[in-house]
Amino acid sequence: MSRILGIDWGEKRIGLALSDPLGIIATGLSTVEKKPGFDLISYIKQLIAEQEIAKIILGFPKNMDGSVGPKGKEVLAFKESLEKAIDIPVILWDERLTTVSAQRSLREAEVKMKKGKKFLDKIAAVLILQNYLDHVYHKKPQE
Numbered sequence: 001m002s003r004i005l006g007i008d009w010g011e012k013r014i015g016l017a018l019s020d021p022l023g024i025i026a027t028g029l030s031t032v033e034k035k036p037g038f039d040l041i042s043y044i045k046q047l048i049a050e051q052e053i054a055k056i057i058l059g060f061p062k063n064m065d066g067s068v069g070p071k072g073k074e075v076l077a078f079k080e081s082l083e084k085a086i087d088i089p090v091i092l093w094d095e096r097l098t099t100v101s102a103q104r105s106l107r108e109a110e111v112k113m114k115k116g117k118k119f120l121d122k123i124a125a126v127l128i129l130q131n132y133l134d135h136v137y138h139k140k141p142q143e
Contacts, residue, residue, distance in 0.1 A: 002021070002052045002053065002054030002055075003018055003019050003020070003021060003023075003051050003052060003053050003054065004018070004019040004023060004053065004054065004055045004056070004057060004129065004132070004133070005017070005018055005019075005029075005044070005047060005048070005051070005053045005055070005056045005057070005129075006018070006019075006026055006056075006057045006059070006125045006126065006128050006129025006130075006132070007044075007056060007057070007058045007059060007125060007128075008059045008095065008121045008122075008124040008125035008128055009058070009059060009061070009071070009074070009075050009078065010034075010120070010121040010124070012033065012034055013031050013032060013033055013034065013120075013121040014031070014032045014034065014040065014121060015028070015030075015031050015120070015121030015122040015123070015124050015125035015126075016028075016029040016030050016031070016032065016047075016122065016125050017029055017122065017125035017126040017128070017129040017130075018051060018053075018129075019129060019133060023133055023136070023137075024133060024137065025130070025133070026125075026126045026127075026129035026130040026133055027126065028122040028123065028125065028126050029047075029122070029125075030122065031121050031122045041081060041082055041085045041086075044056075044082065044086070045085060045086060048086060048088065053088065054088055055088055055089050055090075055091065056082070056086075056088065056089070056090045056091065057091050057093045057128060057129050057132045058075060058078075058079055058082075058090055058091065058092055058093065059075070059093060059095035059124065059125070059128040060072060060075055060076075060092035060093060060094055060095055061075060061095055062094055062095075075092070076092075079092065091132070093128055093131065093132050095124070095127075095128050
């Protein structure tokens with residue numbers, strides 16, 4: 001069975017999450033530092049092959065009024081580059097307030113923010129992917 005990859009495009013780091021094969025539960029996979037020379041698209045292509053990923057959910061940051069700001073435009077450019085390099089769907093998913101929710105989760109777990117920063121993008125990716133999975137699951141007819 002295939003999996004779904006969730007991506008949170010952060011300022012300095014990129015959070016990654018992976019669904020279970022049934023597409024019910026999102027789990028944190030890793031956090032990747034944005035560094036010169038690091039080829040994120042090659043890294044994602046490798047994950048697609050290793051984890052049998054069939055779809056990517058890319059967090060799409062919008063302003064609270066629904067407009068697209070500079071960070072949203074950066075994500076759109078990344079999506080376009082990624083789609084040219086892979087042959088699976090890349091779906092934009094509204095990620096408004098996921099970072100705030102991730103910060104709240106870390107605070108509730110009593111993780112100091114200095115240590116928590118390295119987990120923040122991964123947790124945001126989990127929230128993005130889980131929101132998508134929940135949406136898809138609840139759209140299916142219940143038996």
